Amino acid sequence: MKLVAYMTDNADLLLFLTEQHIELVLVSVGISAVIGIGLALLTQSAPRLRHALLSLTGTLLTIPSFALFALMIPLLGLGVAPTIVALAVYGIFPILRNTVTGIEGVDPAVIEAARGLGMGAGRRMRTVVLPLAWPVILNGIRTATIMLVATAAIGAVVHGPGLGQEIFRGLERIGGANALEEALSGVIGVVLVALILDLLFIGIAKITALRGLNVR
Template sequence: MSENAAYLWFLTRQHIELVLLSVLIASVVGVGLAVLTQTLPGLRRALLSVTGSLLTIPSFALFALAIPVMGLGVAPTIAALTVYGIFPILRNAVTGIEEVDPAAVEAARGLGMSSGRRLRTVILPLAWPVILNGIRTATIMLVATAAIGAVVRGPGLGQLIFQGLDRLGGANALEEALSGVIGVVCVALVLDLLFIAVAKITALRGWNV
């Protein structure tokens, strides 16, 4: 690991960027769907059911299914990770919005706030801790799943794991695979600490219940 520190750091950066980009897309989709279906409970339940069912697809199969459409590399990896990330974010966003005190919303309406302003200044800030927890859960889950993206030549630490397993029995093969596994664990820990810090910062600024 010491002799290949630069390469390890390069793959670690790739892994982090891959996960954060996928989580960002999943967050926009998940929170957006939760907001758009506030007055459509039937559609909301259907979306939760569909996105939850997608989590049952084995990761190897989902990555493979993306190949005919997107080929190999970054695109199918991000697409698969985004699919896996939507459900926990959508579920928490729905829960957070539903748990907002109706009295607070009515008070905002009484002050003459438009629906868009109520959403920005009342509903989302009050729901934020629950939403953030969903994003945090999705992020940690995708850190591990992103390693499997190496099967479609996706970037990140999964390359080390699969290269080591392919050469198992050869010189430094086990060490190569283990370095990838250790890297994934470290990335998960760092990102988890980052979300803890974000939660504390936003709480101090008033984005809390």
């Protein structure tokens, strides 16, 4: 089969692009998580501002990926920087939304019990609220990660790293020798990366989930 032969002959390149893709997604999700969780914590006592931020980040998610990547070019040029910024923008909403949902879903009685024990607001958040909200927050990070795996491939339009390079090279040469195999190998790589990262988050959820709580 030509596809298998192509992937075997170009295994080193595909592995390199796969590693780039995974690194690109994880860095972008890390930035999104810091921003999303941070905004949820900072706006805990400002529900109107929190709602406005959810609306804003949700609206940003509706921007077509090609358009958002293109908008990054005048600001950041080509390469890794615009790709990471665009992906981080897309990743904020699901993480922010789930963090807000997780925090608001903590039983008020548990928070009152912690207050009765003399815990201050900061300590309650660190030792009670966030641990109980963690399964929901992690699910938001997982959702953002899987979403960005596919979106990261489009970063090739701004010369971003990863498997998108393989896909777009194949599409540009469609009809030529090995063009279809080139594009398909990139697509298969993206699917495998999504599967690997999803399994990784399932493992993290099982390890970190509190007794009686499950991430779904």
